[in-house]
Every structure is written in C-alpha cells, then in structure tokens.
Amino acid sequence: MFSCILIGAKLSNIQALHIYNMTADQFNFGKLSPELNRLISFSITNSYINRLLGRLEHTHQIACLNLSNNIFGTEWQDPLALENLKQLAMLDFSFVNISILPNIKIEVPIFWLDVSNNTKIRCESLLDLMKKSGNSKYKLNFVKHNETFCMSSLSFHWFNTTEKVALREVEGIKKLREDCPINCTCNWHGLDMVQDTITLQTIQVHCSNKQLSNLPENLPENTVLLNITNNNITSIDAFVSDPTYKTLRFFYADKNNISNLLSLEGSPFIDNYSVLSLKLNQLKSLPIYILQNSFTRFEAHKVYLGGNELDCDCSTAQSLKIWLLANQRHLPDYDAILCKNFPYKLKVLDLDQKLVCITEADWTQYMYYVIAAELSMLLLLIGKVSYDYWVFKTAGYLPWPASKMPKLPCDWVFE
Template sequence: MSNVRNVIILCLLTVPSWCRLDEDMTYSSLSNNCVREHCFHQPAEACPSPESKCRCQKLRYCEIAAVCCNVNKFQLTEGLACANISGNGHVEALHIRNASLDILNVEDWRKLKYLKYMTITDGQINSVVGEFAKHTTVSCLNLSSNGIVNFENRSLVNLYNLTFLDLSHNNLSAVPRFKKDGNVTLDISANGNMLCLNLFDALQRTELHFSNINNSFCFFPKTFHWFNSTEFVPLTQVIGIHELRKDCRKNCTCEPSRLDIVSGKQPTISVAVNCSGQNWISLPTPLPANTFALNVSNNNITTLELFSSDPTYQNLRELYADNNQITSILPLEGSQFLSNFVILSLRNNKLKSLPTYIFSNILDRNNFRYLKLGLNKLQCDCNTAKLLKVWLLTKQKNIPDYEEIYCDNMETKVISLNPSKLCQTQQDWTDYIYYIITVEVILLVGLIAKVVYDYCVFKTSGYLPWPASKMPKLPCDWLCE
C-alpha cells in the first residue's frame, strides 16, 4: 500500500506526466479526482488541435476522460480508435462536441462498457435510434443543443443507472421513454415543440425531477382538441396538475381539460374532476383550484345548494349531474355558475318544475350554452302548455333534448301538450274577462249618451222625455236644478 501511495503522489507532482497504476485501484482513484462534475463537460479549448490527425484525445490529467470534436460518423469511429478509447480503453467520461451525425445509433457505444458520463453537445443530430446494452453503466447522459427531433421508443430503456438526462435546446415534442424505477432529473428547457400532454404521459411513467424548471415550457391546446391554435404553458403548471392527479379526492379523477387565457397573465390549465358513480348524497367540496368541469352523474345527490355558498364552485363552467335525485334548479339562481356556464346536464333527475326566467336572459345572450333536461317528469298544467312548451321550442339550439321532457301527471311530452284542451277548466276565467270588460264599457257609453240626450230635450222643450220623467227625484237632483 505504501508503494501505491508513493506512485499517486508522484503522479500529482508530475504535471502533465502520464501515470499508470494497478488498474483496479487507479481507475477508482482517478474517477473520484478528475471527473468532478455531475455530468462531464469540456470547453472547446480541450479539443485536439486542428493539425491533429486524431479528432479525439484523452485528457492529459485524467486518462479515464476523453473529448472528441468536429466529427462526422466516420471521423468519430476513427478518432475513438486512434485515441485508444474504443475497444479495451477504460474510459468513464466522454464529451463529443460539434458532431454532424444526422442519426445517432446508441448501439455503436456498446463497446464502451465502462462509460458513466456520456455528453454529446453542440452538434447536428436529427434522431436517436438503436438501444443501449442492458448492462450499460451510464448515469449521466447529456444530449443538449443538437436539434434532436425524436428518439426511437426503446433507445434509453436499458439505462438502469441513469440519474440525470439533459435534453435541453433540442426540437423534441415528447420525452423519450427510459427506466421506470428510481428518480431521474431531467432538463427539457428550450424545446420549442414540446407538447404538454406528452409531458403528462412521461410523468405518469417515471418519477421525474426537473432541472432549469423556470425556463421550461410546453405547448397546450386552447381548446379540447389539437388544433393549430396552441399556447405556451410553464412547466410548473404541468407538474402542479400531475401532483393534483395523485392527490385528487378519493374515488375521483382529476385530468387537464382546457387552457384558460387571460390577457396580461400566464395561461392556466383547467381541471376536469370526475366523481361519478360513488353513491354520494351531496356534492363534493372543496373542488381543486381551476376546476372547469365536474361530473357527479350516477349518484344520489338531492340539491345544488353548494353553488351559491361554496367559493370553489365559482370557476366551474360544466356540470354533469345526470341520474341523481335533484328536485330543483332554484339554488342556481344568482350564482356565478349560472352566469358563466357552458354545459349544465341534469338528465333523469326529479325536477318537477322549470322556472324559465332563470335561464331566459342567459340563453338569449349566448347560443353556445347547453342545457340538458331530458327524462325529467314535470308537473304539467295550463301554464306548462302555454308558456313552457313555447319556451322549449324557441330554445331548441340550447336544449338539444327538449323532446325528452315529460309530464309526471299525464302520459305525454311537454312539447305535445295542447293548450286548448288543458286550459278549459271551470276555474279558468281569464279568457272571458275581456268580454265582460267590453260589455261594461258599452253600457257605460250608452248611459252617458242617454243622459246627454235627456238634457238636450229638457233645454229645448222644457220637459224630460220618457222614461226620465217617470223616475223619482233623488236628493242630489237639486245640483242639476
């Protein structure tokens, strides 16, 4: 042991001399001393001189580390061989700068069985193909600034020791698949084509930690489907939604639904919460932040009271509460939801009346609001036949299932009610009041005309015509005399 210690001291004092020690001891010692960075990276000054025939070289102060510069596929293969890196070369750290490879086949690196730190940067690589060997020891892989567009599906799946993956400054739209166990730190900053939905998938596959998170963004659609209209969203929001998925209310699911864009603010991802089929008797509370849609269908909920009292329901735009026991829509009156809703679905509930005044102005202002009330059985009467039926027919665009609303006290649909039959009842005198008023007005006009006639006759002839002359005098007649 003393001889080994003396040799190491001699190597450290002799710069830049080459030192060879017993292989097992030397490599572990040098690995700890000269490869200090988490991911091995060398500046352009470390490259071989332009006059050098070999495009690769080992570092003078660290034989287990090497650098290659300005290479194509052929020059890289030749340079690794002439620098004694490939084959039996014991190299643990390798940095390749400015490589024009078009396609990077990772199967070509299977001979470098000691490689732990693999860095390929500042080059031109379109895609990564092949598959690393199963016993590859690479723990840090840096493929930044190469313009990479895609990875083959299994290119990185055998990197079981991987702890850090740098894919920044490329043109990726998705995170490639890699090992499922353990934690991986990932840098995806400055990937202008990264899609948020692909990031959600990656977060579900592997537990990820992100580096350079404040400069990482992804594309998210403004609507529910993939159109050309997209928006940049901070990676922090994607991670927040992923955490929400894991911490969602028990027996519910929380999924990203759409993008909300407010002028002057960063876009926010809205959440769709699904709590259907839980046999609940009341609405869930509180809802996650930025909840856009709530599905509580197939439960036993009886009331919508929370819409007027719970602040977490203020941002809600879609409610699906089909197949419940809800008896009234009145709790929605005056709520923020009623002013902003896009879809309200209350099919197959216990509604007995439909107060049209609650929805009339709101539906008149926006033809893209939808109210679904089919399979409810209302209490029908004359007003239902004369008013509600007409209202449903005028709101066909907003109430697509208007033909499926029935009467509870008779076997018919609301839109099939006949006002002429339903409104002919003894207590309904509204149709005759106008006739009575007309007769009264005619009698009053006749009476006035008779009085005027009698007065004129009396003035000209001095006597009253019959029957005015036969009428007994009244106490008030002195006013006329």
C-alpha cells in the same frame, strides 16, 4: 451521414460515447451493441434524426443521457425507449423539438432533467412526470429552472390556442392536484385569460362512477370543470354554499338523481358557465326563468337536459314547448326531453294542447243550470197566475187547475 472510428478500443471497455453532428433517417436504440454494457454516459447532440426507434436494452448502467440540440422529425416511436435505464440520473432534452417525453422511471435518489429552451414540450407531459416522482421517495429536479417553459392550451371563452407556460406555474398546478378531493382525479385544464386580470392556471376535477351521494367539497383553487357523471347525487346546493364552486364553468352531472335546479338561482355558476349537462337525471320541472336569464346574458351557454322525464301538463304544452323551440341553440338536445305522466315516454315537443289542456268541470258549474231552471219555473208561475187572474176578471171563473184548489182563509180578499 455519420461514421465513427474506434481505434484500438474494445466496446466492452467504453464508458462514454458521444455522437455528434449526425444526419440520419432513423436511429434505433435497440441496435446498440450488447458489448456496450459498461456505458455510463451516452450523448447524441447537434444532429438531425427523422425517426427514433427501439429501446435501450443492454445499457442499464447509463447514468447520463444527453439528447440536446437535436431536430427530431417525429415523436418517439416507442414511448418505452428509456424504461430499462434504471441508473439514469441525468437526462438532457434541451433545445429539441419533441412535445412528449418518453416514459421515464425515476429510480435514483435525485433525478436531474433539462428541458430548457424546448419550444414544443407539453405541460401535461411534465405534470405526469412530476406526479410519478411526487408519489415516491425519489426527487425530480429541473436544470435551468428559469429557462424552462412548456406549451399548454389557452382558453378565453370561445377562443382556444396554445401558450408558453413557465415551469414555476406548472409546479403550481402540481400543488393543486395534491389538493384534489377524495375519490376524484384532478388534471391540468389550461390557462384562462380574463380581461384586466392575471392569467389563471385552471383545473378540471373528475369524480365519475364513484357512487357519490353528495357533490365533492373544497375543490382546488381555480377549478373550472367538474365531472360527476354516473353517481347518486340528488342536490346541487353546493353551488351556493361552497365558495370553491365560484370559478366553475363546465359541469357534467349526467346519470344522477338531481331533481331540481333551483339552487342555480343566484349562484356564481349561472352567470359564468359554458356547459351545464344534466342528462338522464330526475328533473320534474324546468325553471325557465333561471335558464332564460343566463341565455340572455351570454350567447355561448349550452345546457343538456335530454332523458329527463318531466311532470307535463297544459302549461308544459303552452309554455315550455315553445321555449324549447325558441332556445335550440342553447339546448342541443331539446328534442330529447320527455314527459313522465303518460303511458309511454312522450317527448315534450310532441305534446298536443288539445289533449292536455282539457279543463275538467267542477261542481260550481252545475249551479248555473239550477239557477236557470229556478228562474224558468218562477217565470212560468208568474205567467200562470197572471193568466188565471185575467180569466177570472173577464169570465168570472177560475180556469183549471186553479178552480180545483181548496180555498184559503185569505181568498175573500180577491172575491
């Protein structure tokens, strides 16, 4: 319970107001008296407030707002609670338990923010504020720089948790965002723990729906995720030629015009990736040996190829179909890969060997029939000559038709 007694003071004359050791179910900023229009400093400290409501509408002159050493039961009910404070130059959120800052408009030359010793504040919230100040003429400064940390997601391949990150590392991420490729958006991805090496700050780059015809060049350092969905990209040669692709582990390139995966062979990506998504592209065949080697090395690899229309033949039915079935855990949409060279879009899994493995006869096969016929005629001729000779020797005459044949000059040899 909190009570405040102002003896002999007019609200319109008050320039500083400090509320201390208050316990309340809620505090509504919007219900502050309009008469407090000369308020310059406003503090609520060492209090427990379950809910924060409303906006500061009539206190535009507040330059210093102190909400330190508090336990807030929930997040801000209204993210725009402080948006009307155009003169705000100092905001103290130290020793509180909120995770997301309310929306803050920095409209003074130098803005001081204290979020030190805050056990839950998210790094992404600080990065968003840094981004806003970085694109304007106003400067953002942090109080107690060395005591300021934030929480970020942490990934170690299959393992995810949260980790406390120093402010200097967050500022490093801000610098990486400034190096983002043209037409792309770069965001904080998290921290990457790699055994026997330092913890890395990682970046994700989003370039979807930008009508790109080539992969973006010079990705920020430690980029682990690239999303180029719905563009006109035909080649992924950058996986080999661009050294900034060596840290990439998540690649989303759905709805493009990529026609082959041969560039993946020998690239750092094929050894380290977690997700490769190439749905609805122009793949004509799948290099099984490249993907199979990656599946063998690491069980967590996932490849999405649904919607691609392959040139299917007997080999597809005999080899690829069996390979897809054997690697279902790595190919979540294995049953959505199609065959192009059929009147309708037939799934690879529905290919029938009896239909696609019929061998067409070529002209060399007919030679065997010709040779067989000639041998048969030769045997018949030998038999006929032998028979005529036997009749002539035993009966003294030649049977028909040998007797009707004209005599040749050499026939006297046999008479």
